[in-house]
Amino acid sequence: MVSETTVLVVGGGLAGLAAASALGQAGYSVTLLESRPRLGGRASSFVDATTESRIDNCQHVSMGCCTNFDHFCESLGIAHLIHTQRELWFISPQGERSRFAAAPLPAPLHLLPALLRLRHFSFRQKLRLLRGLSALIKSPAAAHDEQSMAEWLPAHGQTAELIDHFWQVVLVSALSESLDRIGIASARKVFADGFVANRSGWEVRIPSVPLDRLYGDELTERFTRLGVSVRLKTGVAAIELQGERAVGVRLRDETLVEADRIVLAVPQDRVTALFPAAIGGRAEFQAATALETAPISSVHLWFDRAVLDLPHAVLVGRLSQWVFYRGEVPIPGEEGDDASWHYYQVVISASHELSGRPQAEVIEQIVQELTSLTPQAEGATLQHGRLVTEHKAVLSMVPGVDALRPRPATSIDGLYFAGDWTATGWPSTMEGAVRSGYWAAEQILTDSGKPMRLVHEELPVSLLSKFLFGL
Missing domain, CATH: 1.10.405 (Guanine Nucleotide Dissociation Inhibitor; domain 1)
Incomplete structure (x- = not known):
């Protein structure tokens, strides 16, 4: 399909990336604007100064039922960087291990x-x-x-x-x-x-590389081949309107960038600030600001030896919920085959209770939990620990939340929402974010008189599941 329609995608998180990818493949002229110097949104990495290790702000995990996220990764050539786990281990409060497969x-x-x-x-x-x-x-x-x-x-x-x-x-x-x-x-x-x-x-999919590589150079190269222009460090100050139609965006440096259609793929709490009060006060915009969020914390730990003989584990009845072994990393300033530390990442979802607790206290508790799991951990020494919290990591799926989540098409002509906070039929996940981007792109195609199905169907339901549960 070839189109002369120009589209601006504001926001380089998964929702924006999915929308840009789908529209680029459909032949649209797409420019993606991201205020940060990288893509990925909340899926980010940074270098820990003490260990010189590249660490993720939070461990990102998808599942086999995430059909649109799988398609997104395959279409952009990054699926090989995500590994499927068909075996999990649960470790009880008493240390009993249960294999789950x-x-x-x-x-x-x-x-x-x-x-x-x-x-x-x-x-x-x-x-x-x-x-x-x-x-x-x-x-x-x-x-x-x-x-x-x-x-x-x-x-x-x-x-x-x-x-x-x-x-x-x-x-x-x-x-x-x-x-x-x-x-x-x-x-x-x-x-x-x-x-x-x-x-x-149920199968778990885990990135095998830091998130900034997953959504970094390889993805950018693919966008270039699709003809999608990516502009980093380009913050948007306002959506430019002519009456009831969106005609472009005003950048923070006052530059006007015009477009036929705009996909707004920013966090929900940043939506209303981009519009005049009369527009931002509309129900669909106010609903976005009313949505609540929840934090996720990660505790990054470097030990002088292995403390767990599993690649990952689900910890039951502890502050730690998931632990992932991220491998051996070189000791800064040292050389030799033995000059390495063992790096673990512990995930604490819905980490409201950590608010106000000293970082050292949280790390100490997590270390005690990990070193009690196996005899091999006895005597292990923590070389470095770091607590990282994404305070607005996901949308809170409180009762009735779906009634507040807006659909992709808005009351402003040419303006579309995308984000895991929109009405996707899914919780606030990577799958939900990609679905929202595809849905926004699908709506643009429909409004342009070129309807095309972009959102992929969920996994087929087995006949026995239909019979037993009516699915």
Whole structure:
């Protein structure tokens, strides 16, 4: 397809990148404006001065059910930098290890043996857990999304231990919020799409390189081949309007950049500031500012020896939720085969409780948790630790939040929203961000009289899952 329509994409996070990629492939003249000196938005890396290691602000993980994120990575030539994990390990508060992997059975039975192998639950608890999972997936209340999971779980027979050691572990990791701030609809989607509908939906995908490489040179080169112009360090001060139509953007240096259509892919709390008060006061713009966010913290640790003999693990009943082994890194200023430290990244989702706590205190607690996991960790010495918090990491999927999330087309002609905070039908995830970018591009194509389906279908639902759960 060839088009003379010019499009400005404001914001170089995943949503903006997805919109620019889709429109570039559709033949549009696209310019992406990003205020920072890099792409990726919240998916960023930086160099830790003490260790000289390049570290991510937060560990980014997707799942097999994230079909649009997978397509995005494949179309831009970065899929080879993301590795699929088909085996996970849960470590209980008592140190018991449970291997979690799919059995050669059709969905939804493929993960049943793994659930039954969770060693920190009795057989009776596992049956209660399975009844709770079935009730959630079949729940008609999810359509109304008026109840939090903290309210729903006890009402459906889930004990405090099951809530703390299963539901909280899975949902807080997936949605980055506490159970009292997770709506039933979002929780249902996690289990229905990730664990029940398709055999591969639960599989974890982890970048094998720092995030700034994932969304760095290789991606920029691909954009160049698509004809997408990327302008970094280019901040937008306002959306330029003529009546009810968007005609361009005013940069912070007062330069006017004109375009036929604009995709606004900035965080939701920055939307209204780009418009006059009369426009920013409209319901769709105010709804964006009303959306709440949740923090995610990462604790980066460098030890003189390995403290865990697994590539990653889910830690149950601890402040630490996930731990990822990031490999051996050279000791600054030293040479030789043994001159290396072992680097780990611990993720704490929904890290509200860390606010106000001294960094050293949090690091000490995490170190104690890690060094208690295996005998091999005894005597390990922490060489350096660092706490990094993304304070507005994700949208809080509170009950009823979907009613506030705006759709891509706006009341301003030629202006479109994109971002994981928009109405994608998905929680605030990488998949949701990419979907929003594709949807904005799809809407532009439709408005230009050239409709094209860009959003990819979710994984096919197995016949047995349809029969048992009505999916």
